[in-house]
Amino acid sequence: MKLTGVEKVENCIAGDFVYRYFFDGPWKKKGIQIMAGTGNIKYYADFPRPLYEVRFSDGTILKGVESEREFRVIFKRGSGDLEREAFQKRCGEIAGTI
Amino acid sequence: MKDRELYLNNAAASFPLAPGVTQAVIRSMENPPRVSGRDALGAEDELGECRRNLALLLEARPEELALCSGATAALNIAVLGLGLRPGDLVLTTVMEHNSVLRPLSRLEKTLPLRLEYIPLDDQGNLDTGVYEKLLREKPRLVALTHGSNVTGVINPVTELFEKARDAGARTLLDASQTAGHIPLRPAALNADMAAFSGYKGLGGPRGTGVLYVASSIKLESVFTGGTGLKSDSPLQPEEMPLRLEAGTPNTPGFAGLNAAIACCRGKEESIAEKEAGITRALVEGLLSIRGVRILGRPALPVVSFTIEGQSCEEAGFALSEGFGISCRTGLHCAPLMHRALGCFPGGSIRFSPSFRTSMADIDYAVEAVRRIA
Numbered sequence: 001m002k003l004t005g006v007e008k009v010e011n012c013i014a015g016d017f018v019y020r021y022f023f024d025g026p027w028k029k030k031g032i033q034i035m036a037g038t039g040n041i042k043y044y045a046d047f048p049r050p051l052y053e054v055r056f057s058d059g060t061i062l063k064g065v066e067s068e069r070e071f072r073v074i075f076k077r078g079s080g081d082l083e084r085e086a087f088q089k090r091c092g093e094i095a096g097t098i
Numbered sequence: 099m100k101d102r103e104l105y106l107n108n109a110a111a112s113f114p115l116a117p118g119v120t121q122a123v124i125r126s127m128e129n130p131p132r133v134s135g136r137d138a139l140g141a142e143d144e145l146g147e148c149r150r151n152l153a154l155l156l157e158a159r160p161e162e163l164a165l166c167s168g169a170t171a172a173l174n175i176a177v178l179g180l181g182l183r184p185g186d187l188v189l190t191t192v193m194e195h196n197s198v199l200r201p202l203s204r205l206e207k208t209l210p211l212r213l214e215y216i217p218l219d220d221q222g223n224l225d226t227g228v229y230e231k232l233l234r235e236k237p238r239l240v241a242l243t244h245g246s247n248v249t250g251v252i253n254p255v256t257e258l259f260e261k262a263r264d265a266g267a268r269t270l271l272d273a274s275q276t277a278g279h280i281p282l283r284p285a286a287l288n289a290d291m292a293a294f295s296g297y298k299g300l301g302g303p304r305g306t307g308v309l310y311v312a313s314s315i316k317l318e319s320v321f322t323g324g325t326g327l328k329s330d331s332p333l334q335p336e337e338m339p340l341r342l343e344a345g346t347p348n349t350p351g352f353a354g355l356n357a358a359i360a361c362c363r364g365k366e367e368s369i370a371e372k373e374a375g376i377t378r379a380l381v382e383g384l385l386s387i388r389g390v391r392i393l394g395r396p397a398l399p400v401v402s403f404t405i406e407g408q409s410c411e412e413a414g415f416a417l418s419e420g421f422g423i424s425c426r427t428g429l430h431c432a433p434l435m436h437r438a439l440g441c442f443p444g445g446s447i448r449f450s451p452s453f454r455t456s457m458a459d460i461d462y463a464v465e466a467v468r469r470i471a
Contacts, residue, residue, distance in 0.1 A: 011411065011428045018411060047420035047469065048102060061412070065419050072415060 001025035003092040009072065017075035019084070023095055026067045031098040035062070035091070060087065103422045104459055109247055109275060109298060109400045109450030110426055116301030116358040123303055126353035144349050148356035149339070152308060155359055156292075157283045164309040164342035165352055169274040170197040172293035172309035175342055176270050177201040177241070179317030184209045186238040189267070191216040191224055192434040193246045193253070198272050199434065202241065216242070218438045222394040224253060233265040240267045244282075244292075245275035248402050248435045248446065249394025250377065252276065259288035268315065274298060277308075278358075279373060279398055281366045284310045291315060299452070300362055302355035305348050317342060372453040373399045376460060380449060383464030389471050393439050393446055399455075402430070402446040405471050410447045413470055417447070421466040425449050 002024045009018040033041065036054040039062070044051040054062040060079075064071030075084060105113045132143045145165065153160045166172040177198075182188065182205055190202055192215050206213040214232050219225040224242075233240075240262035245252045259269040271289040273282050278299025284292035289310070296306030311317055319334040323344035328335045335341060362369070377399045384390050389406035405413050414427030428445040429436050436442040449463055 044416070044420060047416070048422060049420050051416060051420040063412075063415055063419075074409075074411065 001031070001095040001098045003088070003095050006088055017077070017079055017084070019073050019075070020070055021073060021088075021091055022070045024069065025095075025098070026069050027064055027071060028067060031095075032064075032066070034098065035094050058083075102462065103424070104462060105424045106449040106451055106455070106459075106463060107424045107426050108452040108455075109430075109448065111297045111304055112299065112301045112452055114301075114454065115297075115303065115354070116361040118357040118361065119302055119354040122357035123350045123354040126350035131349060144353040144356065145347055148352040148359070151356055151359045151363070155282075155363055156310060157285065158310055159313065161338045162310055162313055164311065164339045165347060166293075166307040166309055166342075167305055167348065168297070168307035169272065169293045169295040170307070172307045173197045173241075173270070173272060174201050175309055175320045176291045176293060176311070176317065177205065177239075178320045179342070180239060180268060180270075181318055182209060182211055182238055184211065186211045187232075187235055188213050188239045188241065189216060189229070189232050189237045189262075190214075190241045191243065191253075192218060192438045193224070193243050193248070193251075194241070194432065194434065195243065195247055195272065195274065196431040196433070197274075198241055198243070198270075211238075215434060222249060222251065222439070224258070226258075229258065230261065233261055233267070236265060237262070237267045239270060241270040241272070243272040243275070244287075245273075245279070245398045245400070246394065246432070246435065247275050247400060248430055248432045248439070248448070250275070250396030250398035250400030250402075251394050252280070252397045255287045255289070263288055275398055275400060278362055278366075278369070280370045285312065291317075296351070296355040296358065300355065300358045301452075302358035303351045306351040306355045309342065311338065311342070313338075319344070321345065369453045373451075376451050376453070376455055376457070377401065379457060379460050380451065380464065383460065384467060387464070387468050387471050390467065393441070399451045399453075400448065401450070402448040403467075404441055404444070404446050405467070408470070410445045413447050413467075416470040417466055420470070421462075423449075423463055423466055 004024050005022040007020045032052050039054040039056040042053045050066040059076035061074040149160045149163050152163050188211055202213055205211050216229045217225050244255055262269050269290045271292040273292050273294040277294035290312045292310040296302035297304040319341055321344040322334040325340045377396050380401050391404050393402040410427040417423040426448040
């Protein structure tokens, strides 16, 4: 699987750093687990659409719907370009192994 | 429940549109454009017909209505066309949308004028004590919203504007959240000017809006240009509505708005009653959920809330992606109101149903919030 694009989510909340990550394939449970690594993963399988959420130790939150080709990443307030670039690089590398 | 889609963002733009709107837009676009339609009394074309029906709805005169691209354009035309002068005092409120706040803030900086904001009292209503005190300083303009796009509260505009007029001020009403939801009669509300969009409560197409300007008020033209009439004049024609309408109008949009008005006329009271029931059920349902805080006391179908321990972005994502509910999260373009309510910069989650929303939809929305809270 390949990371095909990243897009900042524009909303009206000042200082939010929310990005959408797009891939050329769907994120299934196994891939989500690999992506989560040591992060705390939570599934909402009883929702009409099965949501998952990963909370990383640095405060970054990743959210998505299982089997969709994208997820959303919420970086903590005040995070910089370097942190986002590092996360994006890691996303691309992990996606490449799936 | 799977793959259900529920639209609860009617305070931004209504969906579905009123019956017949889409067909009217298509019909208009499939026909060759006709006469210019800026002759207020002209009944033979789509613009003229829409203007006349709007006038009946608002109990106004056709020539008191300028057709615009939305409430934002209408409010800008009003604020910038009023001829405010350096040092003038303008009163507005913390409840306002950026479409009021930003044009006024710009003039505060460029003229400069003096801009004062009416705060909330401890009940979440406008603080009339502060308002009356500021009126003694003789403002040129009082600009306020009829209904809050955050809390759904309806302001007692008739009384507030009566006092403003007594103080010698012009009055500008932002009726974006009330038009189509409750009867709107600008003259009876003591509004010299009133702006609203056609695509919220009225259920018309996006790209339509209206500015009511009482015959006693003469606004300067903010936009000048082609009118299709009186083309020999180097200046924008003086008479309304040509004075405030330059350029080729959105005729298909207003053909659609005309169809929306036909659905609304004569049914305003029953729409208001049905929406009051829907709003009550939504508020009661949300209040039964631990950790949910509703902002203010909604009288309109505009219900904003927060969930303890969750950012509204997180909650909004779960509601939209997990439950297929379209709702608005954030500041709703009303930053001062969120500050006043103690939820800035995080914002709130807003459900804005309409009279077309069913009680089953409300139950679904409440159950979704219960499961994510």
